[in-house]
Amino acid sequence: MEGTNENEPTPLGEFGEFGLIEHLTSNVLLNRENSILGVGDDAAIIAKGKKDIVVSTDMLVEGVHFDLLYTPLKHLGYKAVIVNLSDIYAMNAQPEQITVSLGLSNRFSVEAMEEFYEGIKLACELYNVDLIGGDTTSSQSGLVISITAIGRQEEKKIVRRSGAKENDLICLSGDLGAAFAGLQILEREKNIFESNEKIQPDLSGKDYILERQLKPEARKDIIQLLEKAEVIPTSMIDISDGLSSELLHISKASNVGVQIYEDKIPIDPATISAFEELNLSALTAALNGGEDYELLFTIPLEAHDKAKAMEDVTIIGHITDAASGNQLIGKGGQAMELQAQGWKSV
Amino acid sequence: MEGTNENEPTPLGEFGEFGLIEHLTSNVLLNRENSILGVGDDAAIIAKGKKDIVVSTDMLVEGVHFDLLYTPLKHLGYKAVIVNLSDIYAMNAQPEQITVSLGLSNRFSVEAMEEFYEGIKLACELYNVDLIGGDTTSSQSGLVISITAIGRQEEKKIVRRSGAKENDLICLSGDLGAAFAGLQILEREKNIFESNEKIQPDLSGKDYILERQLKPEARKDIIQLLEKAEVIPTSMIDISDGLSSELLHISKASNVGVQIYEDKIPIDPATISAFEELNLSALTAALNGGEDYELLFTIPLEAHDKAKAMEDVTIIGHITDAASGNQLIGKGGQAMELQAQGWKSV
Numbered sequence: 001m002e003g004t005n006e007n008e009p010t011p012l013g014e015f016g017e018f019g020l021i022e023h024l025t026s027n028v029l030l031n032r033e034n035s036i037l038g039v040g041d042d043a044a045i046i047a048k049g050k051k052d053i054v055v056s057t058d059m060l061v062e063g064v065h066f067d068l069l070y071t072p073l074k075h076l077g078y079k080a081v082i083v084n085l086s087d088i089y090a091m092n093a094q095p096e097q098i099t100v101s102l103g104l105s106n107r108f109s110v111e112a113m114e115e116f117y118e119g120i121k122l123a124c125e126l127y128n129v130d131l132i133g134g135d136t137t138s139s140q141s142g143l144v145i146s147i148t149a150i151g152r153q154e155e156k157k158i159v160r161r162s163g164a165k166e167n168d169l170i171c172l173s174g175d176l177g178a179a180f181a182g183l184q185i186l187e188r189e190k191n192i193f194e195s196n197e198k199i200q201p202d203l204s205g206k207d208y209i210l211e212r213q214l215k216p217e218a219r220k221d222i223i224q225l226l227e228k229a230e231v232i233p234t235s236m237i238d239i240s241d242g243l244s245s246e247l248l249h250i251s252k253a254s255n256v257g258v259q260i261y262e263d264k265i266p267i268d269p270a271t272i273s274a275f276e277e278l279n280l281s282a283l284t285a286a287l288n289g290g291e292d293y294e295l296l297f298t299i300p301l302e303a304h305d306k307a308k309a310m311e312d313v314t315i316i317g318h319i320t321d322a323a324s325g326n327q328l329i330g331k332g333g334q335a336m337e338l339q340a341q342g343w344k345s346v
Numbered sequence: 347m348e349g350t351n352e353n354e355p356t357p358l359g360e361f362g363e364f365g366l367i368e369h370l371t372s373n374v375l376l377n378r379e380n381s382i383l384g385v386g387d388d389a390a391i392i393a394k395g396k397k398d399i400v401v402s403t404d405m406l407v408e409g410v411h412f413d414l415l416y417t418p419l420k421h422l423g424y425k426a427v428i429v430n431l432s433d434i435y436a437m438n439a440q441p442e443q444i445t446v447s448l449g450l451s452n453r454f455s456v457e458a459m460e461e462f463y464e465g466i467k468l469a470c471e472l473y474n475v476d477l478i479g480g481d482t483t484s485s486q487s488g489l490v491i492s493i494t495a496i497g498r499q500e501e502k503k504i505v506r507r508s509g510a511k512e513n514d515l516i517c518l519s520g521d522l523g524a525a526f527a528g529l530q531i532l533e534r535e536k537n538i539f540e541s542n543e544k545i546q547p548d549l550s551g552k553d554y555i556l557e558r559q560l561k562p563e564a565r566k567d568i569i570q571l572l573e574k575a576e577v578i579p580t581s582m583i584d585i586s587d588g589l590s591s592e593l594l595h596i597s598k599a600s601n602v603g604v605q606i607y608e609d610k611i612p613i614d615p616a617t618i619s620a621f622e623e624l625n626l627s628a629l630t631a632a633l634n635g636g637e638d639y640e641l642l643f644t645i646p647l648e649a650h651d652k653a654k655a656m657e658d659v660t661i662i663g664h665i666t667d668a669a670s671g672n673q674l675i676g677k678g679g680q681a682m683e684l685q686a687q688g689w690k691s692v
Contacts, residue, residue, distance in 0.1 A: 036398065037506065040507075040599070041437070041506050041507050041508075041599070042402060042433040042434075042436035042437055042507070042582075042583060042584060043400040043401055043402035043433050043434055043436070043437045043439070043495075043497070044400065044401045044402070045398055045399070045400055045401075045437070045504060046398065046399040046400075046401065047398055047399075047501070048394065048395060048396060048397055048398050048399065048501075049394060050394060051394055052382065052391055052392065052393055052394050053391070053392040053393075053394065053399070054389040054390065054391055054392075055389055055390045055391075055392065055443070055445060055478065055479060055494075055496065056388060056389035056390070056479065057445040057447050057479055057480060057481055057492070057494055058447070058481050059447040059448070059449055059481050059483050059490070059492055060483075061449045061483055061484070061485050061486070061490070062486075063486040064449075064483060064484050064485065064486060065483070087388040087389050088388075088389055090388035090389070091387070091388055091389045091391070093389070097401070099401060099403040099494060101403050101404070101405040101492050102405070103405055103407045103410075103490060132401065133401060133402065133403055134403060135403055135404050135405050137405050137406075137407055137410060137411070138407070138410050139407050139410065139490070140407070140408075140409045140410060140487065140488065141486065141487035141488070142486065142487065144405070144407070144449060144485070144490050144492075146403070146405055146447050146490075146492035148401075148403060148445060148494040149389075150401065151389070155393070155394075158391060160383065160387050161386075161387050161388070162387075236388075237388060238388060253386070253387070
C-alpha cells in the first residue's frame, strides 16, 4: 500500500482478490478446538465430533435487506452473523463456525470492508463462533452477503419445527415489533433528510427500537436456560418474518393448530410509543413485522412451571388439533385467523 | 397458480418466498445416509460421522462470473455446483451435501428458475451429493448464486496446499486453457451478434472448448485414482484461476519453489486451434486462463511410477527449495518467473 495517503480511502483494487480476503481475515483466530483449518485453502476443516451437525445459510442483499444510508457497516456485519446464528439456536444447537461470502462493488473502500469485518469478528467473539472461510468477489451493483453457519447438538436434543403436539404450550422469548418500529423510524427520518438535507434526524428516545433493528442479538441465553431447566422444546423456530408467519410454519410442519392470545403478546413500551407516534398498529407489527430474532417454541404442558420460571420467556398460547386452525384470540375474546404477511414481493 | 396460461412464463411473485423454494426443491430427495434433514427447517441436519468435515463456499455474480446471454440456466446451475465440488475434491475429500442461496430479480420467471434447479439437481445426482438447504431472496440487480459444499475425509487423508516438499513431483489432471478458449469464442460471437443481429453465431467445431466453459466437470475420478493407487498427495489445489496462480499458492503455503516445463503443459488440440484462430497465446491461456477445474497436486518422488500410470494425469515439473523461486522452463530451456494474473480487477 505504498504511497497511499492515510486519510484517503484505499480502493479495493489495491489488494488483489486473495490479498483482500487475506487482509480482512488476517487477525482472525480459531478459538474452538474442532476448528482445524480456517481461511486460506480450498476448504476449511472441522474435526469430527460426537454431535450431529446443523447447517444454515442466509443471503442479505443491499436495497432489499438493508439500506447503507442508515446502517453502519460494522452493525451490518454484526447483524449478518446474528441472523444466521439465530437459525442455529432455533434448532436448539450451538453455533460453532461460519463462512462469509461477499459480493462488493468498487464503491467500497478497504477501510469500509475492515469496518464490516469488525462487526463480523465482534459477533464471532461474543457468541464463541469461528470464522473459518469465505469468498470475496466483485459485484456490479450493491453489496451481497452470504453467510453459512454450522452448529452442533446431540441428535436427541435437536429441535425441528415439526414436533409440536396438541396441548403443548407456545412460548416466546423477549418482545416483538421493536425491530420493525426501528426500521419505520429510520425510513421516516431518511425521507425527511432526503427532502431537506438541513433537517437533522430526530432519533431521541428511540435507542431500544433502533438497536433492535441495527444491532439485534441471537437468543443464546434462552438455549442455555432450556438446557439448564432440562426442557427440550417439541418444536422451535426463530422469528425472522413475524410471529404469524412462524406460527404457521410450526402449524404446517407439525400438522397442528395454534391458538395465541393478543393480551399475552409481549411488546415493549418503547415499541408501543413509537407505533403511536407513527400512527401504526403495534399488534400488526408484532404479528408481521419480522427481524425480531426471538425464539418461538412449544413445550409439553408438564413443563409449564419451568417455562413460567424462565426469565424473559412468555407463554402466549397453546397447540390445538389441526382442524381448529390457527387463531389469534383478541382482547375481547374474538377469534381471528392468523395469516402470513412476511413475504415482501420481489 | 390458478388461471396461469401454460405458455406464458410464470412471474416469481406467484409463489411467496417459502412457496418458491418449496416448489423448486419439492422433488429433491436425500440420498446419503447421513443427510438427516434437508430444506424446510431453520437449518439442515447432518449426522455425525467418523471422518473430519471440509467446508467450502463460493459466490457467483451475474456480469462478473457469467453472462446469461450465452449461458443456459441449466448449465449455470450445473457449473455453480461443480465449482464448489471441485474445492472439496481439492482437499482429497468426498463432497456429500450442498446448500444453495440465490438472489434473483423479478425478470426471472418460475420456469427459468426451474431450469436452473434442473442443472443443480443433475450435478447433485451425478456426483452423489445432497441438496440440503438454501435461501431464496430478491435482488435489485442480477442473479447472485452462493453455494456452500460440505465434504468428509479421514483426518490423515485430507490434503492441504501447504504440504509440498522439495523434490516432490508436480502433477496435473486433464488439460488447460480450454474453458478460457470457450469464453473467448462466446464473447467474440456475442460482440458480432450485438453489432448485427442477423449474423448467426459460428460455433462449429468448438464443442470441446464450449463444453469446458459452459458445463465443466469436477475431477472426482482423479480422487478415486489416487485412492486406488494408495497415493496421498502432499499438497493439492484446484485450477480455478489459472495454473500460475495456483502454483504460487502452493509455493507460498508450502514455503517451497516450483519448476514446471512448458512442453509438459497439456493443452488440447482444439484449444490450440481456437487460440490460433483468435490470435492469442495458448500457453498464456493455460497459465492464466482459469476455470479449468483440473486438480494440481504434488506427490513424493517415490510415487513417480504410480503417477505415470494414472490416466489423464501429467507430471509437469517438480518442487524446489523456496530460494529457487517459481519458474517456467521454456521449450528452449530458458527460465521465466511465474506470475499470478488470475485476478480480474473489481
